[in-house]
Amino acid sequence: MALRRSVLAIIALGLALAPAAGFAQGSGESAAGFIQRMGQQLVSIIDGHGSTAEKQAALERIVDSDVDVSGIARFCLGRYWRVATPAQQQQYETLFRKVLMISIDGKLGDYQGVRFTVGRTVPRAEGQVVATTITAPNKPPTEIDWVVRNIDGSWKIVDVIAEGTSLRLTQRDDYDSFIAGHGQSVQALIDALRRQVSQNA
Amino acid sequence: MSRLFAGLVLMGVLALAGVLGGCASGSPGSDQAQAGAAGEGDPWEPFNRTMYKVNTELDRYTLRPAAEAYSRVVPDPVRTGIHNILTNLAYPVQLANDMLEGKPRRAGDTLVRFVVNSTVGVLGAVDVAQHLGYPDHSSDFGLTLALWGVSGSPYLFLPVLGPGNPRDSFGRIVDIAGDPFGYIGQGTGVVVARWTRLGVNLIDQRAQYLGVFSQIRRTALDPYATFRSLYRQHRSAEIESVRADHARTVPAWFPVSAEPSDHSSSN
Numbered sequence: 001m002a003l004r005r006s007v008l009a010i011i012a013l014g015l016a017l018a019p020a021a022g023f024a025q026g027s028g029e030s031a032a033g034f035i036q037r038m039g040q041q042l043v044s045i046i047d048g049h050g051s052t053a054e055k056q057a058a059l060e061r062i063v064d065s066d067v068d069v070s071g072i073a074r075f076c077l078g079r080y081w082r083v084a085t086p087a088q089q090q091q092y093e094t095l096f097r098k099v100l101m102i103s104i105d106g107k108l109g110d111y112q113g114v115r116f117t118v119g120r121t122v123p124r125a126e127g128q129v130v131a132t133t134i135t136a137p138n139k140p141p142t143e144i145d146w147v148v149r150n151i152d153g154s155w156k157i158v159d160v161i162a163e164g165t166s167l168r169l170t171q172r173d174d175y176d177s178f179i180a181g182h183g184q185s186v187q188a189l190i191d192a193l194r195r196q197v198s199q200n201a
Numbered sequence: 202m203s204r205l206f207a208g209l210v211l212m213g214v215l216a217l218a219g220v221l222g223g224c225a226s227g228s229p230g231s232d233q234a235q236a237g238a239a240g241e242g243d244p245w246e247p248f249n250r251t252m253y254k255v256n257t258e259l260d261r262y263t264l265r266p267a268a269e270a271y272s273r274v275v276p277d278p279v280r281t282g283i284h285n286i287l288t289n290l291a292y293p294v295q296l297a298n299d300m301l302e303g304k305p306r307r308a309g310d311t312l313v314r315f316v317v318n319s320t321v322g323v324l325g326a327v328d329v330a331q332h333l334g335y336p337d338h339s340s341d342f343g344l345t346l347a348l349w350g351v352s353g354s355p356y357l358f359l360p361v362l363g364p365g366n367p368r369d370s371f372g373r374i375v376d377i378a379g380d381p382f383g384y385i386g387q388g389t390g391v392v393v394a395r396w397t398r399l400g401v402n403l404i405d406q407r408a409q410y411l412g413v414f415s416q417i418r419r420t421a422l423d424p425y426a427t428f429r430s431l432y433r434q435h436r437s438a439e440i441e442s443v444r445a446d447h448a449r450t451v452p453a454w455f456p457v458s459a460e461p462s463d464h465s466s467s468n
Contacts, residue, residue: 103420110412138277164438170430177426192422 031128031148032121034155038066039116039132046111056105063104068149068156069097075158076171077186080179084186092186095193102200113137127158242354243429249358253425256360257418260407264361268407280408282326287402288337289318289325294376298340302348306448310335334454338446339439342379343372347440356429361403364432 029037045058063069073096074081084092119131127149135141147159147166160167175189182188243249272280292315299308314330314337322329331337343365347353351368358364362373377383383395421427 163435164442165431165434169434170427173430174421174423174427178422181423189422196420196422 029155030121031155032118032130034066034148035130035132035146036116036118038062038157039118043114043116046108046114052108055108056101059104059108060101063101066155066157068151068158069093069100071151071156071158072100072168072171073097075168076175077189078172078176080176080184080186080189083184088186088190091190092193095190095197098197099193102197111136129161243356245355245357249356250425252358252360253428256358256363259360264403264407265411267404268411271404272408272411280405283401284405284409285318285322285328286325287398287405289315289322290382290398291380293381294342294379295340297379298342298345298376301342301345302340302443304443304446305450307338307340307443307446309450310338311340338443340443341369341372342375343369344440344443346372347436348443353433353436353440356433358425358429364428369436 041062042059045055045062048055050058070093073093076096077084077092081089114134114136117133117135119133122129122131124147127147130146130148132144132146133141134144142162145161146157147161148155149158150156158168178192179186179189275283292311296308296311296315299305299311313333313335314328317330317333317335318325318328321327328337346368353366353368355366356364357366357370359370362370365373382398385391417427417431418424
């Protein structure tokens with residue numbers, strides 16, 4: 001137990017030191033700067049001209065470049081990731097990305113006139129946590145924390161925390177319970193995700 | 202209305218029975234750990250899932266249409282005003298909980314909010330105190346018990362009350378029983394006002410979550426597990442934020458002299 005704890009401590013220390021002071025090695029951009037830049041891009045897309053389809057395409061480009069989609073997908077499958085066959089893993093990752101895009105596209109209309117204010121950055125074991133306040137007209141301001149990590153020299157979003165709830169943790173609990181309720185079958189989850197995608201296509 | 206009340210009482214009894222069983226096995230600080238794994242700390246899952254189904258049906262024909270009509274008919278600013286008045290009415294209970302939690306600064310915030318918003322804020326309709334630097338925070342007897350080390354498990358889902366646990370359900374009963382507005386005044390007018398407050402409160406609370414709930418029901422593969430996860434995470438974040446709040450009792454605007462006073466030496 002003591003050994004495990006000290007090993008964990010060393011790992012945590014390593015994680016804390018690696019992206020020293022919250023700067024990515026390559027660009028020298030801070031975690032807060034990254035979120036600020038991404039927020040501005042989001043706002044300019046949402047408030048910009050252009051058709052819904054064009055906006056969705058632009059949004060998807062941002063997600064692909066700034067979000068660690070495959071890392072989040074793996075996290076959400078939790079203990080079942082290792083049970084899945086390589087083919088299932090690949091299918092799952094592809095479907096996960098599509099479902100994520102559908103859910104983001106669906107929120108496009110809700111965030112017209114949205115504003116981003118970037119607050120403090122706090123280093124934690126899971127990454128640099130950048131606090132933001134999001135204000136949209138006629139809505140109470142929402143506190144959103146972005147968990148970002150330096151992956152191969154650039155910042156990637158690995159989790160979003162809204163009102164104390166982690167998006168990826170909630171998703172993992174959802175999938176975990178679904179798989180457990182379907183005879184521990186990863187294939188059942190893949191089929192369900194495929195239905196979700198086809199319903200929204 | 203009386204049927205709803207009977208339901209609430211029944212739930213209270215259920216929750217009490219649960220809290221007695223839950224306390225014995227509870228250990229402090231276990232909320233955080235349980236947020237991690239779905240299905241853990243939910244030994245009553247079959248019962249809870251049944252109650253979840255009952256609640257979903259109940260909600261479909263009662264609260265949800267009421268909340269939808271309320272959102273459609275009543276304009277935004279009026280709804281905000283009503284929401285603020287209801288929040289303000291809960292401040293005496295919140296103040297007591299802030300004190301029981303041993304958080305004087307939060308208690309001070311609540312007191313100032315109640316006094317300022319009840320007067321300048323026209324019976325609480327306008328949140329004036331927010332702009333004066335006294336932000337709102339959550340506080341209830343469930344939170345207080347959590348800070349005292351009472352465990353947040355097992356998970357318990359009840360119709361109308363929604364996701365929770367014996368600790369928080371018990372806390373809710375204490376909050377209702379301890380509300381001074383439940384005792385002040387008498388006569389038909391007061392009774393009507395009390396029931397109106399309860400009814401509007403239910404609809405207001407439901408209206409806050411119209412979009413979120415329908416989205417979760419639409420997109421989650423296991424909505425029951427998703428609500429459970431969200432509730433636990435949100436609750437443990439609330440508990441942690443109270444625990445970590447060590448704000449100074451002296452507000453920022455109070456002139457604090459840099460030099461120590463020397464009253465005694467002047468004699």
